[in-house]
Amino acid sequence: MPKKEFTSFDVASVVHELKALVVNSRVNNIYQLNEKTLLLKLHKTNTPPMRLTLEAGRRFHLTTYALENPRTPPAFCMALRKYLRNAWLLTVDQHEFERVATFTFETKMGKLQLILELFGEGNIILTSGRGEILQALAYKRMRDRNVIRGEVYRFPPLSGKNPLGTTRKELSELFEKSSGVEVVRVLARSLSLGSVYAEETLLQAGVDKGRLCKSLTETEINIIYDTLQILLSKISAFEIEPNIVLDEKGDFVDAIPFRLKSYEACKSQTYTSINQALDEFYLRASAEKAVETTLGTDKLQRESDRLKRVLAEQEHALRDAEEKSELNKQIGNMIYSHSNEIQELLDKFNKAKLEGKKWDSAISEVQTAQASSKIVNKVFESFDQRNLAINLCVEKLRFSVNLRKTLFENAAEFFELGKKAKQKGTGALQALEESRRRLTELDQTLREKEQEKLVKPAELLEDFVKRKVENKEWYEKFRWFTSSEGLLVVAGKDAVSNEVLVKKHTNKDDIVFHADVTGAPFVVIKTEGRPVGEQTLREASEFAAAFSRAWREGLGSADVYWIKPEQLGKTGPSGEYVSHGAFAVIGKRNWFRGVPLKVAIGIADDDGELRFVGGPVDPVKARAKLNTIVLPGDLMGKEILKRILHSLAVKLPKEQRERVAKASIERIREFVPYTKGRITEVS
Numbered sequence: 001m002p003k004k005e006f007t008s009f010d011v012a013s014v015v016h017e018l019k020a021l022v023v024n025s026r027v028n029n030i031y032q033l034n035e036k037t038l039l040l041k042l043h044k045t046n047t048p049p050m051r052l053t054l055e056a057g058r059r060f061h062l063t064t065y066a067l068e069n070p071r072t073p074p075a076f077c078m079a080l081r082k083y084l085r086n087a088w089l090l091t092v093d094q095h096e097f098e099r100v101a102t103f104t105f106e107t108k109m110g111k112l113q114l115i116l117e118l119f120g121e122g123n124i125i126l127t128s129g130r131g132e133i134l135q136a137l138a139y140k141r142m143r144d145r146n147v148i149r150g151e152v153y154r155f156p157p158l159s160g161k162n163p164l165g166t167t168r169k170e171l172s173e174l175f176e177k178s179s180g181v182e183v184v185r186v187l188a189r190s191l192s193l194g195s196v197y198a199e200e201t202l203l204q205a206g207v208d209k210g211r212l213c214k215s216l217t218e219t220e221i222n223i224i225y226d227t228l229q230i231l232l233s234k235i236s237a238f239e240i241e242p243n244i245v246l247d248e249k250g251d252f253v254d255a256i257p258f259r260l261k262s263y264e265a266c267k268s269q270t271y272t273s274i275n276q277a278l279d280e281f282y283l284r285a286s287a288e289k290a291v292e293t294t295l296g297t298d299k300l301q302r303e304s305d306r307l308k309r310v311l312a313e314q315e316h317a318l319r320d321a322e323e324k325s326e327l328n329k330q331i332g333n334m335i336y337s338h339s340n341e342i343q344e345l346l347d348k349f350n351k352a353k354l355e356g357k358k359w360d361s362a363i364s365e366v367q368t369a370q371a372s373s374k375i376v377n378k379v380f381e382s383f384d385q386r387n388l389a390i391n392l393c394v395e396k397l398r399f400s401v402n403l404r405k406t407l408f409e410n411a412a413e414f415f416e417l418g419k420k421a422k423q424k425g426t427g428a429l430q431a432l433e434e435s436r437r438r439l440t441e442l443d444q445t446l447r448e449k450e451q452e453k454l455v456k457p458a459e460l461l462e463d464f465v466k467r468k469v470e471n472k473e474w475y476e477k478f479r480w481f482t483s484s485e486g487l488l489v490v491a492g493k494d495a496v497s498n499e500v501l502v503k504k505h506t507n508k509d510d511i512v513f514h515a516d517v518t519g520a521p522f523v524v525i526k527t528e529g530r531p532v533g534e535q536t537l538r539e540a541s542e543f544a545a546a547f548s549r550a551w552r553e554g555l556g557s558a559d560v561y562w563i564k565p566e567q568l569g570k571t572g573p574s575g576e577y578v579s580h581g582a583f584a585v586i587g588k589r590n591w592f593r594g595v596p597l598k599v600a601i602g603i604a605d606d607d608g609e610l611r612f613v614g615g616p617v618d619p620v621k622a623r624a625k626l627n628t629i630v631l632p633g634d635l636m637g638k639e640i641l642k643r644i645l646h647s648l649a650v651k652l653p654k655e656q657r658e659r660v661a662k663a664s665i666e667r668i669r670e671f672v673p674y675t676k677g678r679i680t681e682v683s
Contacts (some may be wrong), residue, residue: 057122321425481615495581602627614671633678
């Protein structure tokens with residue numbers, strides 16, 4: 001059966017990863033995707049935006065999928081926004097190796113804590129710095145604690161001892177205390193391991209999980225303890241190898257932080273992080289759950305089960321009606337065929353009644369006569385004084401005749417009862433046939449829906465994949481290219497991005513370029529401590545020249561200089577402050593004179609995926625299988641973009657040509673300075 005909820009090992013591994021990833025990030029916004037699931041959008045300096053999903057009673061992890069948000073945020077979501085929007089996430093912790101995660105935030109109100117409970121139905125609770133409950137997904141009163149607004153939050157009672165702090169002696173005492181219990185149950189419940197890791201511990205220790213604790217030897221207990229410590233050490237030392245376990249059909253079974261012997265016969269997919277593995281696992285599970293909800297298979301299955309119960313009851317009622325009809329008919333016929341004996345009995349009891357005899361006396365006379373065989377066929381069994389009925393047994397058929405009625409009235413009554421039973425059976429049969437028809441139709445619908453379930457999750461997953469957010473690197477907000485020597489070169493797009501690029505993303509070892517033209521962008525070679533060759537310097541100068549106003553003016557070349565970052569300042573020679581996006585240059589400039597204005601736009605093949613690239617000619621030619629060179633010119637806007645796209649498409653094989661021809665011109669707009677120019681060469 002596929003995994004449905006987190007284990008304590010999952011919580012521990014996710015918390016460890018999140019500490020390195022999301023601590024000291026700011027909460028941009030909060031969304032509530034459904035009644036139990038929150039999504040926190042987090043931002044951290046020099047890091048792509050992060051999406052943290054929290055689902056009460058089930059899971060929490062970072063996600064790369066932008067799922068649809070409700071148009072109207074629920075009240076709980078609005079309340080959390082009030083408290084946590086723009087707050088700083090300070091810590092992420094696990095409570096006592098339990099399935100409880102805590103998130104501590106620094107807010108305007110001080111430190112607040114968001115508590116995610118992953119056991120049972122689950123819950124999400126926001127508490128104040130003093131531990132008072134401010135908001136909760138579900139308020140409830142329980143035997144051991146309450147989740148009520150204004151009350152101090154109390155963690156649930158521990159389900160067992162924390163295995164991280166359990167000693168060898170304590171484990172031995174635990175087994176001794178639970179002598180009549182299976183060892184797997186003790187590990188799962190008393191040490192919060194859960195069934196998967198309890199069974200894994202015993203499998204690696206070579207101890208049968210069904211053994212009773214009282215049968216364990218001291219040696220076996222020591223082996224179990226040592227094996228458990230090895231498993232726990234993988235979490236505490238974060239020695240993990242996240243993977244998703246697959247069954248023989250390729251369906252997801254489990255997402256685990258490290259390989260387990262229990263699954264060694266199964267196929268698996270390895271991931272770089274536990275968050276990534278869980279994201280993919282629960283995305284598939286969410287798709288299947290969404291399909292079941294959309295198709296209504298659960299509801300249909302419940303109706304099918306109900307109809308089967310009704311059908312069984314109707315079949316029983318039909319059999320009962322048929323049996324009663326046949327029995328009453330037999331009794332009526334039996335009364336007629338044994339009318340003399342039965343009439344003689346009726347006469348004896350009626351005579352006794354007329355003579356004022358007690359019933360016991362009449363019964364005694366009949367029994368005596370029957371014993372002396374004066375009454376043929378001994379049919380009398382007993383007398384029912386309360387209902388004035390004679391209980392008979394004729395040819396092993398037992399029935400009663402009423403003294404208040406004649407022999408033929410008694411027979412007629414049984415025939416009438418038989419008719420009514422037959423009529424009831426006819427109605428039961430009609431109802432039965434109708435139920436069978438409905439069940440047949442329902443089962444057919446279910447089969448069709450089950451077939452859809454084989455296809456729909458794949459379609460829904462495809463839709464989810466389209467919503468996958470490709471986290472951009474910081475430099476993708478700017479213009480950029482990778483030089484022929486493998487160095488990143490980044491350029492500003494406007495005054496704001498110029499300011500951000502120089503102030504935020506330029507280090508002391510980097511090299512800054514600028515064309516000797518007013519309004520030109522700053523271009524930065526990110527050296528990462530590596531030496532910069534003449535080739536990269538020349539390519540960066542071409543990039544700076546091409547995106548300067550010299551291109552817009554239709555010039556053929558421009559002068560470009562480069563300097564070190566410390567030569568840039570915000571105060572000019574006269575002491576005046578330099579405008580936003582501009583910087584004053586202090587000291588010597590290193591010049592590239594007469595740099596030709598040209599750019600290349602090409603199509604690179606990344607493992608069968610065609611991608612547009614652009615920048616200086618040499619690095620684009622080295623990377624792209626097909627490229628075109630663009631110079632300053634008079635073609636503008638969509639016209640130049642369409643011509644570039646067409647010039648590239650016509651050189652491709654038919655299948656690729658059609659794909660490129662259908663591509664949006666917007667994919668190459670940023671590669672053409674001022675969206676203006678002319679094509680000179682396609683190679």
